[in-house]
Amino acid sequence: MTEWRVTLSEPDLGPEESQAVAAVLRTRWLTMGAATQTFEAKFAEFCGAKYAIAVANGTAALHLAHWALGIGPGDEVICPALTFVATANAVLYCRATPVFADVSGFDNLNISTEAIRQKISSRTRCITVMHYGGYPCEMQAIHKIAGEHGLAVIEDACHAIGAEYHGKKCGTLGDIGCFSFFSNKNLVTGEGGMLVTDSAELAQKLRLGRSHGMTTMSWDRHQGHASSYDVVDLGFNYRIDEIRAALGQVQLGKLEANNRRRRELTRRYQNHLRQIPGLELPFVNHAASGSKALLGAFHLFPILLPPAYERSCFMEEMKRRGIQASVHYPPVHRFQYYQKHFQHAAGTLPLTEEVSRREVTLPLHPLMTPEDVDFVCHAVSEII
Numbered sequence: 001m002t003e004w005r006v007t008l009s010e011p012d013l014g015p016e017e018s019q020a021v022a023a024v025l026r027t028r029w030l031t032m033g034a035a036t037q038t039f040e041a042k043f044a045e046f047c048g049a050k051y052a053i054a055v056a057n058g059t060a061a062l063h064l065a066h067w068a069l070g071i072g073p074g075d076e077v078i079c080p081a082l083t084f085v086a087t088a089n090a091v092l093y094c095r096a097t098p099v100f101a102d103v104s105g106f107d108n109l110n111i112s113t114e115a116i117r118q119k120i121s122s123r124t125r126c127i128t129v130m131h132y133g134g135y136p137c138e139m140q141a142i143h144k145i146a147g148e149h150g151l152a153v154i155e156d157a158c159h160a161i162g163a164e165y166h167g168k169k170c171g172t173l174g175d176i177g178c179f180s181f182f183s184n185k186n187l188v189t190g191e192g193g194m195l196v197t198d199s200a201e202l203a204q205k206l207r208l209g210r211s212h213g214m215t216t217m218s219w220d221r222h223q224g225h226a227s228s229y230d231v232v233d234l235g236f237n238y239r240i241d242e243i244r245a246a247l248g249q250v251q252l253g254k255l256e257a258n259n260r261r262r263r264e265l266t267r268r269y270q271n272h273l274r275q276i277p278g279l280e281l282p283f284v285n286h287a288a289s290g291s292k293a294l295l296g297a298f299h300l301f302p303i304l305l306p307p308a309y310e311r312s313c314f315m316e317e318m319k320r321r322g323i324q325a326s327v328h329y330p331p332v333h334r335f336q337y338y339q340k341h342f343q344h345a346a347g348t349l350p351l352t353e354e355v356s357r358r359e360v361t362l363p364l365h366p367l368m369t370p371e372d373v374d375f376v377c378h379a380v381s382e383i384i
């Protein structure tokens with residue numbers, strides 16, 4: 001096993017998390033109870049959303065969101081290909097078709113609004129955006145397009161926990177926002193996820209969908225509020241458990257300070273790395289890097305190597321120095337499974353494909369020190 005000197009990502013876990021987990025065990029109630037309700041209420045308040053529904057993971061959140069909006073066979077959903085595969089898989093779970101739109105450019109790895117416009121057809125039902133690295137997409141323009149064509153908007157806000165767009169939290173900018181609390185996210189519960197919405201109708205549908213379409217939960221029956229249940233929809237088991245909900249509450253309390261830390265580390269990276277010729281720094285000029293109106297969550301620190309540079313050599317050299325780097329992401333439309341079903345030729349999304357070839361994600365997490373950033377920057381500069 002490699003001994004990393006600087007890891008890509010690390011969760012900020014301490015005695016508070018251990019105590020919260022132990023407290024749940026003492027209650028002897030392990031799933032969908034008081035801890036889940038409190039986590040949902042706190043998360044909704046934090047986001048400024050009317051409703052928050054906790055689920056098993058971010059993929060479940062994305063699936064439920066598309067399902068609750070009634071997306072089905074024959075429908076098209078416009079989404080990015082420079083994302084984790086779950087964004088597009090959620091569309092396929094509903095037997096709808098993901099239609100991939102290219103990214104804005106090398107300075108902004110979010111979906112391009114111009115590309116969205118070009119992909120709209122009579123079958124388009126929804127635009128699913130993903131705030132890459134925690135930098136908000138151009139939501140005003142996206143809403144304008146959605147409004148003109150009567151489309152729903154889903155946010156994959158898995159990278160953007162705590163990010164803000166003109167005073168509103170990411171996740172509350174569309175019809176439904178989806179979050180993941182996977183171990184490398186800004187708020188971690190191991191596995192875990194959340195949906196947020198302002199629509200009472202959608203919230204009700206999502207709640208039912210999370211638990212087999214059942215009208216009452218074991219918790220209600222345990223509390224003596226109900227003795228039986230009906231099944232009113234074909235739902236899933238996407239429930240979260242109490243241990244994760246308790247962890248989530250503690251993590252939510254740390255989120256803002258940890259996001260500030262990520263922001264400071266990001267600025268330090270940017271200041272060092274902008275000196276290196278040939279290296280491109282996506283988002284360095286994005287409003288969320290500096291302005292008051294937009295605030296990033298600084299989930300990832302992506303760089304683009306010079307076009308002709310051999311990425312595998314770079315990664316190998318980083319590894320030799322004990323620095324863990326990664327790639328976000330191989331483009332979804334070029335995965336074997338997607339090729340088999342949709343035959344997207346190479347070159348269909350030229351910017352996405354070039355970014356995917358040149359991108360390297362450098363370590364970024366709240367336990368890193370400024371000296372770690374300097375160490376990584378020195379290594380990058382030497383290697384390049």
Ligand SMILES: Cc1ncc(COP(=O)(O)O)c(C=O)c1O
Binds near residue numbers: 059130179182191
């Ligand atoms: C952009 C994005 N979407 C969706 C997911 C899926 O979340 P999960 O792993 O919790 O299912 C992730 C995280 O892994 C992600 O980064």
